[in-house]
Amino acid sequence: MKRRAVEIRIGLSSCGIASGGEPVLAALKEAAQEAGAKGIVKTVGCNGMCSREPLVEVLDADGRITMYENVSVTDARRIVQSHIRPLRPVTAVRWAAERLIGSVRGNGCRDTIQQRRVDPAHGADATYLPRQTRIVLENCGEIDPRSIDDYLARDGYRALERCLGRRIEAPSSERKTESDAVANALAPADIIAMIRDSGLRGRGGAGFPTGRKWSIARDQPGPVKFVICNGDEGDPGAFMDRLVLEADPHRVLEGLAIAAYAIGATEGIFYIRAEYPLALTHIREAIRQAEARGYLGPRIAGTGFSLRLVVREGAGAFVCGEETALIASLEGRRGMPHLRPPYPVEVGFRGKPTLINNVETLACVPWIIRRGAAAFASLGTETSKGTKVFALAGKIRRGGLIEVPMGTTIRDVVEGIGGGIKDNRRFKAVQLGGPSGGCLPEALADTPIDYDSLVETGTIMGSGGLIVLDDRDCMVDIARFFLRFTQAESCGKCTFCRIGTKRMLEILDRLCTGEGRSDDLEKLEELADRVSRTSLCGLGQTAPNPIATTLKYFRSEYEAHLHERRCPAGRCVDLIKYRVTDACIGCTLCAQKCPVGAIAFRPYEKHEIDDALCTRCDICRQACQDDAIEVV
DSSP: OOOOSOEEEEEOSHHHHHTTHHHHHHHHHHHHHHTTOTTOEEEEOOOSOGGGOSOEEEEOTTSEEEEEOSOOHHHHHHHHHHHHSSOOOGGGSGGGGGTEEEEEESSSOGGGGGGSOOOGGGOGGGGTTTTOOOSTTTTTTTSOTTOHHHHHHTTTTHHHHHHHTSOSSOOOTTSOGGGOSOOSOOOHHHHHHHHHHHTOBOTTTTOOBHHHHHHHHHHSOSSOOEEEEEEOOOOTTOOHHHHHHHHOHHHHHHHHHHHHHHHTOOEEEEEEETTOHHHHHHHHHHHHHHHHHTSSBSSGGGSSOOBEEEEEEEOOOGGGGSHHHHHHHHTTSOOOOOOSSSOTTTSOGGGSOEEEEEHHHHHHHHHHHHHOHHHHHTSBOSSSBSEEEEEEEESBSSOEEEEEETTOBHHIIIIIISOSBGGGOOEEEEEESGGGSEEEEGGGTTSBOSHHHHHHHTOOOTTSEEEEEETTOOHHHHHHHHHHHHHHHOOSOSHIIIIIHHHHHHHHHHHHTTOOOTTHHHHHHHHHHHHHHHOSSHHHHHTTHHHHHHHHHOHHHHHHHHHSOOOTTSOOGGGOOEEEOTTOOOOOHHHHHOTTOOBOOOTTSOOOBOTTTOOOOOHHHHHOTTOOEEEO
16 A cells, blocks of 8 residues: 555544544644645544544554554644654653554554564553454554545455456556456355355344345345445444444445345445434445445446445434334334334335345455455354454443454453453453343453353343443442333333333332332342343343343342342442541541532541531542542
């Protein structure tokens, strides 16, 4: 890939913008222009290191990549000055020690970063990317998502050309020469066989074999079929689809085009939640560019294959992530699921066969076509092939978006890539799969992350949310948080989902406020079982999972709430009190910070907390420099 002598990249996905990346971009451009190096600053999507934004990478002429975290406007000017004029090692600049993540040498493409030696002097953050295996995320942070030429330069649309057996656009000087020749076209049946042999399973949560789903759709009669990309990501703490759509929209578009060709569809829809404005902007621009270059539209590359894609915005209803509810929403009806069969691949949008895949599933497809089914199947486990993208969040040192082979253990993710629990707290549990998933204790952290192993523990992989919890998290309160979400998001069609989740939430509320009843735990178990067995759709069926898993693995916490009116984690405000210990030196910091005046201002005396005034906001404990305030 041809590159300027120095290239400075800044991530401007939603996380980069929210972290103040736009002023940093302006400062980088201004400093580069002053240094006589106009045009070297490039905006890219997030590379997954969301917690380090604004993130700046400098690609020097010798292939060295230097990464800087949490960059300010002042830092931006110094970065340019250090790499452009004079060309001196940036580590010699004193301020850089606080911003430098790490440096590596290579060919400038992060897809081979695993083979490079990372300088250990720059700390553990330099291991965040090398520990991953990137397929879906291989372009994220490498290309400008608004540039089709950047995508083409990294073998973009080669998979689609391979399927059609035609060069769609004249080879660009930026494209890799070894891929210039296009072999014979792949028949739709051959494409489906390749996807089947790769072992790819749907990444939206259910894990249904993608090749089988495509085959069923292909076999449906009639000339009209639809393909839909499900970008209605609604799990709390999940941002996999958003980041991929923002950082590499052409990749998902190409996957959807290949799916359409394979099943015989000529129309497709991107269904993306309206809360993702940047993702919507980028996918619309990608469609416009692809149509202008001939990758979409009538008779693509002179073949008989035509494809028209449109974008529709979802209103943010969690239930519309379910396929039949999504279709109802697209048709202008209330987003509510219906009984299956028939399945959408048989009778879907406008009564026609409809293939629905989520963003991550479609993003795997071009890689499989380019590299082959065996390459994808060589990763992962016997029944869960390839890689999985996770949104790593919670009480973790290094949060963000990661991609690892199936079968990687929870501990490898939390401690290896995530760097362990922040603030030196104890690793307590992980919450997997969002509201449809469950909580697993640290004792099960060596469980492989694959579809079958997680089901055996009572949870599911879901779409890929992974929230890390520490010893200050109350598992009863965590279950209440997720059940509150699913109860509010229930479409109301099923009685047990509508009313059963409400009754379970009422029980959890009682437990967390010290008003639990003797039979509450038994009622929770009974309701969880009935809701899971009688709900119509997968969202209702899995809604009790957070309760079922926390009852299974953290029952002692439920019993403490019920029988002792005590929250062991010190989180439920109605069950705790704050007490000043003898370690207090009377510095008055807690009194100064207390927002309700519950601590009298008495310098050099041991303080006291007025329990009647205290709101349990925890500000006093955080302000105390002597750890003299404890939760009881």
